[in-house]
C-alpha cells in the first residue's frame with residue numbers, strides 16, 4: 001500500500017520506509033510474548049498499524065493488516 005486516500009481527500013504517501021505517517025502498536029498480551037527476546041520482525045508482524053493523515057489528523061487503524069478495512073478516527077472539536 002504505497003499510497004492511501006484519506007476521507008478528507010489527502011493522498012498519504014506510504015512509500016517511505018520507515019514512513020513518517022505510519023505508527024505501529026501492539027496489545028499488551030502480544031507484547032508480553034517478547035519479554036525475554038526481541039526479534040524485530042516477529043514484533044513487527046504482531047503490530048497493529050495506524051496511519052495519521054498529515055492534513056486532517058484522522059487516524060486510520062488497521063488491526064488486521066491492509067487487506068481488511070480499517071477504522072477511521074477524527075479528533076473531536078473543542
Ligand SMILES: [Zn+2]
Pocket residue numbers: 006007008009010053054055056057058
Ligand atoms: Zn485527512
